[in-house]
Amino acid sequence: MSVRTTTRRRQLGATMRKLRARKGMTLEEAGRLVGVSKATISRYETQSGPVKWLVVDALCRAYEATDTERETVVALAKDAKQQGWWSSFADSIPESMNLLLTLEDEAKREDHFSCVYVPGLLQTRSYTTALQQANEMRRSREEIDRLVDIRMKRQEILTRPTSPHLWAILDESVIRRLVGSRQVMRDQLGQLLSIGQSSNVTIQVLPFAKGAHAAALGSFVILGGVEPSLDVVYVDLHVGSLFMEKEEELERYRLAFDYLRAQALDIDASSSLIQHAREEL
Secondary structure, rough: OOHHHHHHHHHHHHHHHHHHHHHOHHHHHHHHHHOOEEEEHHHHOOOOOOHHHHHHHHHHOOOOOHHHHHHHHHOOOOOOOOHHHHEEEEEHHHHHHHHHHHHHHOEEEEEEEEEOOOHHHHHHHHHHHHHHHHHHOOHHHHHHHHHHHHHHHHHHHOOOOOEEEEEEEEHHHHHHHOOOOHHHHHHHHHHHHOOOOOOEEEEEEEEEHHHOOOOOOEEEEEEEEOOHHEEEEEOOOOOEEEEEHHHHHHHHHHHHHHHHHHHHOHHHHHHHHHHHHHHHH
């Protein structure tokens, strides 16, 4: 099975499980309604083997999914074998990153809260390189260059005609932490000021003065499509990645992001603070 199929099947399986659980159906009940076996329903939900989009469509109707949910899931099933731009980098990308890139490739919006480093989609090449060089996992120059190339390629989604809207809330520590040299940080902060002028990018800074806040436990990303019920939360735990799609999990992180957005400086004040931090370097 290809990398692209694996990541899309994982996403499809999780979504089908979520829709069935929301309806409160067992595997047997779902299978009976659409004329397939319990084993088939289980296989569709556990990302093993191919899927038929007509069955996925029938299941969505049985689960009383909204039209938008059904269209989104069916499109995912139809494109299960499609290769993403990152397929040529497959050997350098862990499975968790494959899933993130799949979700990101289809996202209509991304809500980021960062409390350590600048979000990957907003990093300069030199900043990304400095982060890779600081990693405790020693890598060759070739490996670092390849990982940086992937990060730079990933940023192209922000310049697509149908680019997602990126809303980034940065803890003040992000703009104060020296990564690489002073020049690297000046360039990075300049990049934030520049890209923050884009119509599809919003950047806010959460100042130290606000004290404890709604996401004191760490950074996270909410990846969303046209249907909020299919959103996914991504948390990078450094030792691994966690993806969450249960409604109670989504609500917790949405609420946290709303609180953070309210606590953070407005757009103009955030730009001023970034500019001030840049001038101090």
